[in-house]
Amino acid sequence: MDDNTSEDLPPHSRLSAGCKLCYEGAKLVLFLTGLCQRDCWYCPLSQERKNRDVLYANEHQISTPEEMIRVAGRMSALGTGITGGEPFIYPERLIEYSKALKKEFGPEHHIHLYTGIAPNEKIINSIIGLIDEIRFHPPAEMWADLQNTPFHSSIQYAKQQGLDVGIEVPSLPNIDDLRNYLPFIDFLNINELEWGDFNANEMRKRGYLLRGDISNAVLGGWESAKGIAELPKVHWCSSDFKDRVQLRMRLRRIAANTAREFDEITGDGTIIYGVWECDGQHVSIPGNPDENLIERFDDRIETGWWILEEIADQIDGPAYYVERYPDDGIIIEVTPV
Structure with missing residues (x-):
């Protein structure tokens, strides 16, 4: 050693x-x-x-x-x-x-x-x-x-x-x-x-x-x-x-038990997804992605990072990628789109 x-x-x-x-x-x-x-x-x-x-x-x-x-x-x-x-x-x-x-x-x-x-x-x-x-x-x-x-x-x-x-x-x-x-x-x-x-x-x-x-x-x-x-x-x-x-x-x-369909699981066991801050319950998403690939909240939409990357130039409001521990664990990094 x-x-x-x-x-x-x-x-x-x-x-x-x-x-x-x-x-x-x-x-x-x-x-x-x-x-x-x-x-x-x-x-x-x-x-x-x-x-x-x-x-x-x-x-x-x-x-x-x-x-x-x-x-x-x-x-x-x-x-x-x-x-x-x-x-x-x-x-x-x-x-x-x-x-x-x-x-x-x-x-x-x-x-x-x-x-x-x-x-x-x-x-x-x-x-x-x-x-x-x-x-x-x-x-x-x-x-x-x-x-x-x-x-x-x-x-x-x-x-x-x-x-x-x-x-x-x-x-x-x-x-x-x-x-x-x-x-x-x-x-x-x-x-x-x-x-x-x-x-x-x-x-x-x-x-x-x-x-x-x-x-x-x-x-x-x-x-x-x-x-x-x-x-x-x-x-x-x-x-x-x-x-x-x-x-x-x-x-x-x-992560294997709790990740959503659009969460990407990294080799370290963290998850990465995209966030768009908006009226999450009512706004429409460009391209109308499958509902299984988004989750709506009152103040944001969470989706696959690749989906957010594709629509970034078509939306208004803050948008960023999040890496965090799975199961609503601690946030490791937030990266603006």
Whole structure:
């Protein structure tokens, strides 16, 4: 591997079941709450989510299990990753949403859970049959002596109950401290350390630099992890991998299920279409295109970009191309015709 990059496509034998589905873009991301008992300086959450009790299914803010199920259905999700914040802050909510997923999609719907606490036996027993895989996030200062912390007891009990159990942490300089703990877990996921809205000042205080002009990854993350990353059970998950593979594959699944007939699906899973701002309910369109190739709104008409290109010199009012994430996701670019 080139030490100056963080490109990685490890063999699937080194991925947990949850990671395999993420690799395929087949996992719904359920953000259960932004609240957390811990305050990790490197937390990458955005201002919209950190320290706020909000729920998201993929990029959609939700408030009910039914809304979550609809989002999962639109991407044909084969599994779900539950994250936060700390999901165990609201155990009833965790159980309610997990039960809804298993009821709707069946017991084979794989659910993995991230946690920054060491849940006791009672808490672990409450999620048996709902959660298939649990990923612990112990504080970095515990890594060198994890066997003598509450996390060890929690990890071993979860394994005894049949859960797939691993540790998932960022690529901090002392990541090699976890080397001796590998025999006690099923896998270790190392996420490339990334800048975010909330952690930028802390990154600067510690002297971290960005790895490149178009990446949020921190320079030196791979160098910290490479000594342990090649060991069995260990998976290095780079920032590039998440953007280049994981997100793109998930967007493609969503687009395949939600794109309109006139939406062009790009190789990255985004969609492109044309917009004409006008009295969308009453204006006629030059050339009278098939009604399946237009969608009317009160203040605009949306149609294929190629249709808009053909009629651009025959219409009045603003007209432009839009590229966005599918299923009414975020807008990436607006280009005037």
